[in-house]
Amino acid sequence: MSGSKLQSAATGRNWIPWLVIGAILLVIIGRILYLGTISERFNAAFFTRAGIESLKLGSLYALIALGYTMVYGIIRLINFAHGEVFMVGAFLTYFLFSGSPYSWPVAALYGLCIAYGFMRVLEFWRGRLTDPLVLVGGAVALLVSTLMLATLTVNLVFALIFSMLLTGVVGITIDRVAYHPLRTAPRNSLLITAIAVSFLLQNAGLLVFTNRQTPFRPDTPINNAFSFTILGGEVRTSWLIVAIPLITTVLVVVLTLFVNRTRLGKAMRATAQDAEVAQMMGVSVNRVIATTFLLGSMLAAAGGAMWGLNFGSINQPAVMGILPGIKAFAAAVIGGIGSLPGAVIGAMVIGFSENFLTAIFPRTPDFRGITEFKDTFAFLLLIFVLLVRPSGIVGEDLSEKV
Amino acid sequence: MAADVGVKNKDARNTLLGFLGIAALVLVLLFVQSLATAEDPLRGVAKFNGALTLFAIWGIAAVSLNLINGTLGILSLGHHGFMLIGGYATGLLILSEDARNRILVSGRSTMTERTLGLSVHSWFESLGLDALTTDDTLWLRYLVAIVVGGLVAAFAGLIVGIPSLRLRGDYLAIVTFGFGEIIRLSASTRLFAPLTNGALGFPGVPQRFASDQLLWPFGLLALTVFVMAKLKYSSYGRAMEAIREDEIAAEAMGINLAYHKVLGFVIAAFFAGVAGGLWVSWLGGVRLDFFLFQLTFFFLVAISVGGTGSITGVLLGTALVVFIRQYGDPLEQSYAVSTWAQLVGVVFLIAAGAVIVYRSARRVRPRVHPVVYLLGTAALVAILLGLVAPSFDFWQETFRGFGMRAIFLSVLLIVIMIFRPSGIVGRSEFSWAWVFGERRDQPTEEERAQDAWLTNPELQRRLAGDEENLHSIDGDSKGES
Numbered sequence: 001m002s003g004s005k006l007q008s009a010a011t012g013r014n015w016i017p018w019l020v021i022g023a024i025l026l027v028i029i030g031r032i033l034y035l036g037t038i039s040e041r042f043n044a045a046f047f048t049r050a051g052i053e054s055l056k057l058g059s060l061y062a063l064i065a066l067g068y069t070m071v072y073g074i075i076r077l078i079n080f081a082h083g084e085v086f087m088v089g090a091f092l093t094y095f096l097f098s099g100s101p102y103s104w105p106v107a108a109l110y111g112l113c114i115a116y117g118f119m120r121v122l123e124f125w126r127g128r129l130t131d132p133l134v135l136v137g138g139a140v141a142l143l144v145s146t147l148m149l150a151t152l153t154v155n156l157v158f159a160l161i162f163s164m165l166l167t168g169v170v171g172i173t174i175d176r177v178a179y180h181p182l183r184t185a186p187r188n189s190l191l192i193t194a195i196a197v198s199f200l201l202q203n204a205g206l207l208v209f210t211n212r213q214t215p216f217r218p219d220t221p222i223n224n225a226f227s228f229t230i231l232g233g234e235v236r237t238s239w240l241i242v243a244i245p246l247i248t249t250v251l252v253v254v255l256t257l258f259v260n261r262t263r264l265g266k267a268m269r270a271t272a273q274d275a276e277v278a279q280m281m282g283v284s285v286n287r288v289i290a291t292t293f294l295l296g297s298m299l300a301a302a303g304g305a306m307w308g309l310n311f312g313s314i315n316q317p318a319v320m321g322i323l324p325g326i327k328a329f330a331a332a333v334i335g336g337i338g339s340l341p342g343a344v345i346g347a348m349v350i351g352f353s354e355n356f357l358t359a360i361f362p363r364t365p366d367f368r369g370i371t372e373f374k375d376t377f378a379f380l381l382l383i384f385v386l387l388v389r390p391s392g393i394v395g396e397d398l399s400e401k402v
Numbered sequence: 403m404a405a406d407v408g409v410k411n412k413d414a415r416n417t418l419l420g421f422l423g424i425a426a427l428v429l430v431l432l433f434v435q436s437l438a439t440a441e442d443p444l445r446g447v448a449k450f451n452g453a454l455t456l457f458a459i460w461g462i463a464a465v466s467l468n469l470i471n472g473t474l475g476i477l478s479l480g481h482h483g484f485m486l487i488g489g490y491a492t493g494l495l496i497l498s499e500d501a502r503n504r505i506l507v508s509g510r511s512t513m514t515e516r517t518l519g520l521s522v523h524s525w526f527e528s529l530g531l532d533a534l535t536t537d538d539t540l541w542l543r544y545l546v547a548i549v550v551g552g553l554v555a556a557f558a559g560l561i562v563g564i565p566s567l568r569l570r571g572d573y574l575a576i577v578t579f580g581f582g583e584i585i586r587l588s589a590s591t592r593l594f595a596p597l598t599n600g601a602l603g604f605p606g607v608p609q610r611f612a613s614d615q616l617l618w619p620f621g622l623l624a625l626t627v628f629v630m631a632k633l634k635y636s637s638y639g640r641a642m643e644a645i646r647e648d649e650i651a652a653e654a655m656g657i658n659l660a661y662h663k664v665l666g667f668v669i670a671a672f673f674a675g676v677a678g679g680l681w682v683s684w685l686g687g688v689r690l691d692f693f694l695f696q697l698t699f700f701f702l703v704a705i706s707v708g709g710t711g712s713i714t715g716v717l718l719g720t721a722l723v724v725f726i727r728q729y730g731d732p733l734e735q736s737y738a739v740s741t742w743a744q745l746v747g748v749v750f751l752i753a754a755g756a757v758i759v760y761r762s763a764r765r766v767r768p769r770v771h772p773v774v775y776l777l778g779t780a781a782l783v784a785i786l787l788g789l790v791a792p793s794f795d796f797w798q799e800t801f802r803g804f805g806m807r808a809i810f811l812s813v814l815l816i817v818i819m820i821f822r823p824s825g826i827v828g829r830s831e832f833s834w835a836w837v838f839g840e841r842r843d844q845p846t847e848e849e850r851a852q853d854a855w856l857t858n859p860e861l862q863r864r865l866a867g868d869e870e871n872l873h874s875i876d877g878d879s880k881g882e883s
Binding site (some may be wrong): 336 | 451475477479568569573575576577579580628699706803804808809813814815819823840
């Protein structure tokens, strides 16, 4: 019923979205030109900086939004706990990176989890957890990670990889313990469970990690200052401005290749289309769901680590995941939930609206600026998109669902 | 006729019992209140008093959230936003003159003279009702403030209810959550700071009604429960339940979806605003971090654990949540790691035992799931290590169980969602008939006899699936005609 309505709206008035986008772009360009005339401060460098900062923020949101969109595509669940998974990823990176060597039993425990995560990743390639190559890979991962954690201080790259694997295991565990028994339950029960898991992780984070804001400014090359000039203005920033979008792009490309080119990726797409039929065709739906949680959590962990690097600190566990998580969910819906490119596009929309809009409507003597309201933009956009075009920018039918 | 008299007698008995119960409750409350003023070195009575007040305040909010979540079947996550609006409105309207003057002279405040002038006191003064501006009649001003706070919150509920006309299910849940967060985030902005004093908030809300007088919060709770129960069994409530079961069918039966959904939101938001007014009065001030999403989560736990859609169940769940919040603090103190290990071991053992009992009761094979072995081994190892740790001098550093109560509540919610999604009491309500073991939902023998349709022997045979006799009757009738 609603589908036919949507289609007729889409075929009948295709030009309306373009008109809206054009109008918004015109307003933005006009505003930039106007600001340029009133003050020296608003030169090209100012807007370039705002643009690349927005890009950076957008790519961080994209990493979280991909997890939301994949999980929603497969089991139609708004994984409320994803923001907290992101928090766990950030804290694990921090502790793996800046902690002194661990004691042997703790290192072995971490090593076991890391090895399990690594085996789940190798499973994409060999197809079975009990495949000899996968087992050998797991054993090697166990040895290497335990040795590294017990004897040396891990560097940032390894900390990031370990944290991604560990967080992936956290994601799989959440799915297995909390969501798996509820596969056939009503959607509201599943959502309430997700909220409970999110609350559980917040407080477990408080218990295990810390209850304070944690400074995270490692002395690594990507934190070094980096500046360039554009149209006579100098933009001063750090190498993160290159690193974060680059890492995001690499991860998104790898994910897209995985989804489009591998057998398991095909199984994921089939499950997203229709889980029951996919199961009848011999797809192991539970494995596909576990894979989805693994991948989503790994991306969220990468996002969390870079979030910490970007802002120079990791917020308290109880609040860190909520806002970024829900904004990333908004991004996934805005882009069109269930679609990978949609999540990235939506995340960019959120990133730009949050950062670029506050930059082009700054505080001036006669205007207070809209910086205070920037946290509400994502919600307003979300509500607007849900009311006007629930299928999002890309739309469910137009793109491949995952 | 005899049955009719019996029903009437029972109705009279139930009414009488109801009044007696309320009277007993009032006496108990007065007794506890009188104890609190006496000497209380261990603060045990004060704590119990606090638990009762908290139960009443959160009960109002949870019962009102139950109207949306249980009766209307919409998962709403923005209740803390409604409470915030009601709380800020009530707090501002009832703020004491001292507190107003202090805010006015302090340099950091963002409130203006105009917004500070907003008070029930000054309204009454301008109306010339000087008798109502004395200290003795503060209760009336407080009542007016609470009602106004509820009305402002109800207006917010109207706005939040409108998206519910277009959206369904989990999208709507996210939108309500978004509204709640928007309300919370924008309360501290410069736009609303003259009303809310920004992130600072304001102290000085009279505490006398929430913490000292138990009858105030409990009276409002009784009012809420009364309204909700009346609503539930009215045509509006039935329509809302129809919407919960099947929207399309409800619409086909001529139920106005938009009207009933928005009505549910408005009423629930009104009572959430009332609860917010009591909440700020209990805390003695207004601040942004009194209204976190945590609150909605607690109400959600109360509703889901007690029984979604049942007022009795919600009150039961609220009692549980309040009990854990008020008396769960031993969980959050510092103990040696070995003690924690023993505790975790015991919890694991209980979980393993529960799994075995559950699977035996449900006759699921294997009775002893592999997970049980894992849990049992881990539990035994943890308990053993915890026991020997002091003698071998490891695990002696202390560890503070920060956030344990919330962890307990979330685990409880997950377990309930998995094993009993409808909550402890389900949708059934408390009734005196249930207490006396009467089943009033079943017709009596006489009522059954009066029902000609049901006493039709042919129909009864058909219902009983008595195929042979049915055929013979059919054959006979055919033969006759």
